[in-house]
Amino acid sequence: ADLKKRQLIKNQARASLIANCGVKVPAFGSIVFPPSSYRKNMNTDELLPPEADLNVEWVFGYGGLEPKRNSIPQPGCELFELQSQEITFHSGAIVIMFDPTMRTQRFFQGHDDLISSMAVHPDKVIVASGQRGKQNSTICIWDSGAQPAEWSPSSTSNEKQPSKKTKEITRLLLPGQSSGIGSMDFNEKGELLAYVTNVGNGSAGSSLLQIWDWKKEMMLVSAKAHANPVTMCRFNPFQSHDADEVLEDNRCYTLVTAGLRHVKLWVLKKVEHPLDIEDRYKNKGKKVLKPFG
Numbered sequence: 001a002d003l004k005k006r007q008l009i010k011n012q013a014r015a016s017l018i019a020n021c022g023v024k025v026p027a028f029g030s031i032v033f034p035p036s037s038y039r040k041n042m043n044t045d046e047l048l049p050p051e052a053d054l055n056v057e058w059v060f061g062y063g064g065l066e067p068k069r070n071s072i073p074q075p076g077c078e079l080f081e082l083q084s085q086e087i088t089f090h091s092g093a094i095v096i097m098f099d100p101t102m103r104t105q106r107f108f109q110g111h112d113d114l115i116s117s118m119a120v121h122p123d124k125v126i127v128a129s130g131q132r133g134k135q136n137s138t139i140c141i142w143d144s145g146a147q148p149a150e151w152s153p154s155s156t157s158n159e160k161q162p163s164k165k166t167k168e169i170t171r172l173l174l175p176g177q178s179s180g181i182g183s184m185d186f187n188e189k190g191e192l193l194a195y196v197t198n199v200g201n202g203s204a205g206s207s208l209l210q211i212w213d214w215k216k217e218m219m220l221v222s223a224k225a226h227a228n229p230v231t232m233c234r235f236n237p238f239q240s241h242d243a244d245e246v247l248e249d250n251r252c253y254t255l256v257t258a259g260l261r262h263v264k265l266w267v268l269k270k271v272e273h274p275l276d277i278e279d280r281y282k283n284k285g286k287k288v289l290k291p292f293g
Contacts (some may be wrong), residue, residue: 056094056107063091063115078117082146083124084164090115095129097144097164108166110140116180116198121190126169128193132180133258134217139172139181139195142213170217174210182207183233191215196230196257209257211235211268221268230259 035050080088086097086106093115095108103292110130118129130139145164145269174181177197184195193214196207209225225233236254253268 035101038132055099056109058105059094059096059107060252061091062089070289075132080118080127081124081255082120082127083142084144084146086144086146088118088120088127088144089161090118090129093131097125097146102107106145106164106166108142108144109168110142110168111138114180115196117182117184117195119184119186119193121186122188123190126190128184128186130181130184132198135176137177137180137197139184139193141169141172141193143167143169170214172212172214172217181234182230182259183257185234185255187235188237188239192220192235192253194233194235194255196225196233198229207259223266225257226259226262226264228260230257232256234260279293 035047037047077099078089082088082097084099085101086099087093088097090096093109093111093113095111095115095118097104097106097108099170108127108129111129113131113133115129115131118127120127125144126141127144128139128141130137143166145166180198182196182198184193186193191213193213194209194211196209198207206227207225207230208222210222210228211220213220234256235255239254251269255266257264257266
C-alpha cells in the first residue's frame with residue numbers, strides 16, 4: 001500500500017511538472033507538452049531534435065457555418081472545384097483539396113491562424129485564401145498544382161503521373177483588419193480580387209469592400225460596405241471585357257455584396273480624381289462647378 005501511495009505521489013508530481021512546462025497555442029486552443037525527457041530549467045542547447053516528424057495525413061471536418069456571435073451570423077466555408085476535379089475547402093488553418101475518385105487529400109498549409117474565406121481563380125488552378133490575425137489579416141494567393149500534366153508522344157498510360165504540389169505566389173497584408181475576410185471573389189478575367197472584411201456589427205465598425213490588382217499587389221479602391229456584417233461578395237460572372245473591344249481605362253465592372261438585412265450593387269470604373277479636375281479647370285481660368293449629388 002505504501003509503495004502504491006509513493007508511486008501515486010510521484011506520478012502526480014510528474015504530471016504537475018509536465019503541465020507547468022506546457023505551452024498553450026491560441027490557434028488550436030490547447031496545450032503543447034514538452035518531451036518526456038525534458039526537465040524544468042534544463043539547458044535546451046544540449047537537447048537533440050526528435051527523430052520523428054509530424055505530417056498531416058487526413059483532415060476530418062469542414063469549416064461550415066459558424067455559430068452566431070452576439071446574435072450576428074458568421075460566414076461559413078465555401079466549396080470549389082479545381083481543374084483537376086478536386087474539391088477544395090478549408091478547415092481551421094488548412095486548405096484541403098479532396099479527390100473524390102482516388103479518395104485522397106492534399107493540403108495547403110501556408111496559414112497560421114483561422115481561415116475565414118477563400119476564392120478560386122477562373123482558371124481553377126490559382127486559389128486565394130484569407131485568414132484573420134491578432135492585428136492584421138492576410139490573404140495568400142497560391143498555385144494549387146491542379147493543372148493536368150502536359151501530354152507528350154513518348155508518354156504511356158502506365159507511366160506514373162507527377163505529384164501535384166502547391167506553391168505560394170504572393171501574400172497580401174491587410175493592416176488593421178484583424179477579424180479576417182468575410183467573402184472574396186475574382187473577376188471574370190482573374191486580374192482583380194474583391195473582398196469584404198469580416199467586421200461590422202453596428203457598434204464595432206463597418207465592413208469594408210476593397211478591390212486589389214493582386215499581381216501588382218496594389219489596392220485600387222476601398223469603400224464602406226455596410227454597418228451590418230457582409231457575408232457575400234461577388235463579381236458579375238456574365239460580364240466580360242476583351243482587350244480588343246474595350247480599353248482598360250474604359251472598362252466597367254459590376255459587383256454585388258449582401259449580408260444581414262441588406263443587398264448592395266456596385267459599379268467599378270476608372271474616373272478622374274476630383275482634385276485633378278479642379279486643377280484642370282483652374283488652369284484654364286474657369287470656375288469649378290460641383291456636380292449635383
